[in-house]
Amino acid sequence: MPSFSDRLAEAVRAKGPLCVGIDPRWESLPAAFRKPREEMKYMWRVSVALAEFGVRVLELVRPFCGVVKPQSAFFELLGSMGLAAQHTVLNRAREMGFVTVLDAKRGDIASTATAYADAAFGGCTIDGETFPVWDADALTINPYLGRDAVEPFLTAAKKADRGVFVLVRTSNPGAGLFQDLVCDGKPLYRHVAAEVANWNASTIGACGLGDVGAVVGATHPRELVELRDAMPNVWLLVPGYGAQGGTAADVKAAYRADGLGAIVNSSRGVTFPFHPDDPDWEAKIVAAAQKAQAELRS
Amino acid sequence: MPSFSDRLAEAVRAKGPLCVGIDPRWESLPAAFRKPREEMKYMWRVSVALAEFGVRVLELVRPFCGVVKPQSAFFELLGSMGLAAQHTVLNRAREMGFVTVLDAKRGDIASTATAYADAAFGGCTIDGETFPVWDADALTINPYLGRDAVEPFLTAAKKADRGVFVLVRTSNPGAGLFQDLVCDGKPLYRHVAAEVANWNASTIGACGLGDVGAVVGATHPRELVELRDAMPNVWLLVPGYGAQGGTAADVKAAYRADGLGAIVNSSRGVTFPFHPDDPDWEAKIVAAAQKAQAELRS
Numbered sequence: 001m002p003s004f005s006d007r008l009a010e011a012v013r014a015k016g017p018l019c020v021g022i023d024p025r026w027e028s029l030p031a032a033f034r035k036p037r038e039e040m041k042y043m044w045r046v047s048v049a050l051a052e053f054g055v056r057v058l059e060l061v062r063p064f065c066g067v068v069k070p071q072s073a074f075f076e077l078l079g080s081m082g083l084a085a086q087h088t089v090l091n092r093a094r095e096m097g098f099v100t101v102l103d104a105k106r107g108d109i110a111s112t113a114t115a116y117a118d119a120a121f122g123g124c125t126i127d128g129e130t131f132p133v134w135d136a137d138a139l140t141i142n143p144y145l146g147r148d149a150v151e152p153f154l155t156a157a158k159k160a161d162r163g164v165f166v167l168v169r170t171s172n173p174g175a176g177l178f179q180d181l182v183c184d185g186k187p188l189y190r191h192v193a194a195e196v197a198n199w200n201a202s203t204i205g206a207c208g209l210g211d212v213g214a215v216v217g218a219t220h221p222r223e224l225v226e227l228r229d230a231m232p233n234v235w236l237l238v239p240g241y242g243a244q245g246g247t248a249a250d251v252k253a254a255y256r257a258d259g260l261g262a263i264v265n266s267s268r269g270v271t272f273p274f275h276p277d278d279p280d281w282e283a284k285i286v287a288a289a290q291k292a293q294a295e296l297r298s
Numbered sequence: 299m300p301s302f303s304d305r306l307a308e309a310v311r312a313k314g315p316l317c318v319g320i321d322p323r324w325e326s327l328p329a330a331f332r333k334p335r336e337e338m339k340y341m342w343r344v345s346v347a348l349a350e351f352g353v354r355v356l357e358l359v360r361p362f363c364g365v366v367k368p369q370s371a372f373f374e375l376l377g378s379m380g381l382a383a384q385h386t387v388l389n390r391a392r393e394m395g396f397v398t399v400l401d402a403k404r405g406d407i408a409s410t411a412t413a414y415a416d417a418a419f420g421g422c423t424i425d426g427e428t429f430p431v432w433d434a435d436a437l438t439i440n441p442y443l444g445r446d447a448v449e450p451f452l453t454a455a456k457k458a459d460r461g462v463f464v465l466v467r468t469s470n471p472g473a474g475l476f477q478d479l480v481c482d483g484k485p486l487y488r489h490v491a492a493e494v495a496n497w498n499a500s501t502i503g504a505c506g507l508g509d510v511g512a513v514v515g516a517t518h519p520r521e522l523v524e525l526r527d528a529m530p531n532v533w534l535l536v537p538g539y540g541a542q543g544g545t546a547a548d549v550k551a552a553y554r555a556d557g558l559g560a561i562v563n564s565s566r567g568v569t570f571p572f573h574p575d576d577p578d579w580e581a582k583i584v585a586a587a588q589k590a591q592a593e594l595r596s
Binding site: 112131177 | 321323324340341344369371372374375376377378379381382384385403404405406407408409410411413414416417422424425427429431432440441442443444445446447449465468469470471472473474475476477479480481482486489490493
């Protein structure tokens with residue numbers, strides 16, 4: 001199997017940098033998914049609807065993007081039943097050839113971090129046999145706990161040819177509270193970026209980029225320029241485009257001269273561009289994905 | 299319902315500061331839980347065993363501690379089936395009167411953080427009806443994403459009379475990589491501590507402590523002293539006692555003069571003090587819990 005970074009490069013070369021975020025919310029689902037099976041118990045009914053809507057979105061956006069990012073929180077909100085829907089969406093996305101990024105922002109230490117990493121990548125080993133769990137191509141992780149909160153993820157990713165995206169500079173308005181604190185002459189996020197570049201260095205694939213990526217929000221264009229320079233061989237996962245206010249012009253800075261180097265996520269903007277009662281919701285998703293692909297490629 | 303901080307104070311006054319971590323690992327389970335039901339498919343068999351072992355541990359440690367902390371990673375390692383076991387363990391712990399801390403170290407922004415927080419506390423609302431999900435008394439959260447990564451958890455906790463424990467200074471050897479960086483004259487973890495004290499200030503209960511706690515490792519006794527002083531009304535969740543090397547003497551600094559102010563977690567030390575083939579595993583758990591309770595109270 002090609003390395004994670006090379007699989008990502010292939011997807012971006014084929015379909016551009018658009019990454020569609022699958023963040024299904026019951027109250028936003030098209031009426032078609034909310035009405036049937038009213039006899040089912042609520043939690044199951046909603047979980048089944050999340051899976052079915054998520055899979056339908058995959059089918060609709062497939063011509064326009066090669067990468068999808070399910071947001072674990074919206075599945076976890078339905079408990080173990082919702083997480084069964086997360087299994088379904090990740091499985092179908094993989095079968096359809098998408099590169100999958102599980103957005104779960106995990107972070108813990110030692111054997112606990114290894115448990116999260118095995119769940120995401122290599123699977124659960126029971127009496128010598130290994131069973132896939134989320135089986136994602138990449139996972140978002142949180143660096144606050146330090147070296148031993150990241151290394152188990154790097155080890156598990158390496159072993160299974162997968163990747164991680166480490167939170168560096170997030171897209172939210174309050175991100176700077178800690179990320180912008182200046183330590184030894186540079187902001188905290190630059191210290192994290194330096195470690196990411198370092199962890200990434202031994203994982204460079206044929207495409208010239210590595211398997212240890214960084215999350216950098218589209219809502220901070222100045223930092224995006226700075227971080228692209230600081231991490232020249234690091235894939236950037238750029239949230240904040242679309243509904244959160246980042247524009248296609250803002251994210252240009254994330255691409256390298258070769259056109260690779262970033263995937264740009266849109267969740268609500270592509271997957272919920274309709275009112276729940278709108279019968280034309282499928283056409284609106286297709287139009288939104290097509291528009292985002294064109295904007296991000298131009 | 300009394301506030302989270304007052305429920306925690308009541309548990310600590312009754313049984314001392316011991317918090318038992320429920321981190322079930324298949325390869326460490328007593329043979330009694332590994333042998334039966336070999337006809338069941340692996341993942342289900344293991345998930346059922348994790349739930350049954352977790353519940354048995356609750357029964358065994360009940361005389362010696364009032365707080366338990368299931369570690370979500372070890373349930374997630376079995377996927378949605380393992381998370382069904384997490385439902386079971388949290389439900390039984392609540393029914394048995396434990397204060398429950400779900401150790402999941404969540405952190406995300408805006409509506410995504412709200413989804414995690416609702417899963418942990420208030421539940422999932424579907425067409426106006428609300429269903430409990432994890433329904434834990436408290437959740438561990440990661441502060442790296444900043445203000446909007448914490449506030450949705452505080453809002454959801456307040457609404458449901460629950461609490462959070464924010465990662466401040468973790469117990470792992472590599473914790474200092476970012477947490478110890480000096481920004482504006484003090485280490486990052488002190489900046490996080492100052493925000494925690496601030497978020498906590500409006501939540502002080504009758505016990506004199508609030509609902510916004512902090513995670514501070516027992517393996518850093520100097521920082522424990524410093525952080526107890528910096529956050530006088532903040533509950534500390536202290537991991538790292540026992541298997542990770544922190545001693546009962548090390549954690550003394552976490553208690554306030556009134557004997558409240560900290561819960562001290564032991565996971566492996568109390569729940570796996572035996573070889574899987576040891577038929578006396580129950581007696582060993584009871585002895586380990588009794589010893590930890592006595593050490594931490596004296």
